[in-house]
Amino acid sequence: MESKLTILGCGSAAPSLLRANTAQILEMAGKVILIDCGEGTQWQMLKRKISAFKIDIIFISHLHGDHYLGLPGLLNTLSLYGRQKPLKIFGPKGIKSLLFHNFKEAEIFPNYKVSVIEINAKKKRKIYNEEELSVIAIPLQHRVPCYGYHFEQNHNSLKINKEKCDNASLGFDAIKEFKNANDIVSGGIKYSYKDYTSPYHFRKTYTFITDTLFLPQLASIFPETDILYHESTYLNNLLDKAVTTFHSTALQAAEMAKLCNARLLVLGHFSSRYPHTDELLAEAKTIFPNTELADDGKIFIIK
Ligand SMILES: [Zn+2]
Secondary structure, X not given: OOEEEEEEEOEOOOXXXXXXXXXXEEEEOOEEEEEEEOOOHHHHHHHOOOOHHHOOEEEOOOOOHHHHOOHHHHHHHHHHOOOOOOEEEEEEOOHHHHHHHHHHHOOOOOOOOEEEEEEOOOOOEEEEEEOOEEEEEEEOOOOOOOEEEEEEEEEEEEEEOHXXXXXXOOOHHHHHHHHOOOOEEEXXXXXXXXXXXXXXXXXXXXXXXXXOOOOHHHHHOOOOEEEXXXXXXXXXXXXXXXXXXXXXEHHHHHHHHHHOOEEEEEXXXXXXXXXXXXXXXXXXXXXXXXXXXXXXXXXXXXX
């Protein structure tokens, strides 16, 4: 199954007409994952025809408004329309009381199970590991506790050698058994799946890093990644401002992409001082050519 990333919003600070606040949908390993949920995320999902009902897990980086204020509204809508599927939410310490306080005071009684898991980690920590998907939380350095997330899909299956099957006149039923690593007996002859298949493995990774000082030491956590989304709130001529506000520049994002051998760098979390983001792109490309800009509604395929 194809893995893809849909940018729902990539603007920093307050909502603007230029771009929505941070939110993304990652479809990976058969799961639909919402990463951050800035104000207006529901509108962005409606526009992109993405159903909130399909979301399996939500990861929130930190509790600044531009990254989570859309969440109470989203949960309210799911409750209103009778969601039943359980929902898992990961976020920094404090997210649980914020959400449950809202439920309590607004008298919202979700008919679906909401599990809120607070992360309180000083070092990288694997916080999710189910079926083919694992997620590592990466502590960042921002003005409030903030986490990046590294998503990894590990797929293992058996690839059928069609020619061999044809030569032995083994049909659909045999292939089905071989795919499940079962041997078969046909016409008194035993056929081992190992003779008709080969192991097939692929790995896909996506790394989401937003709202942080430039932290080159993170590259050891994800020494390789298919797509790195890295915040680039400012151009490097505003490095001082980036440092005092605990943000990064486009040049630093590119430096990180180089350090962690990213296949593709996606820049995002742009300051509203940049109506056009070409300069941010050009700056990053000076040291990491395979860079693209995030934009509301833009889709990236993770190959
Ligand atoms: Zn922030």
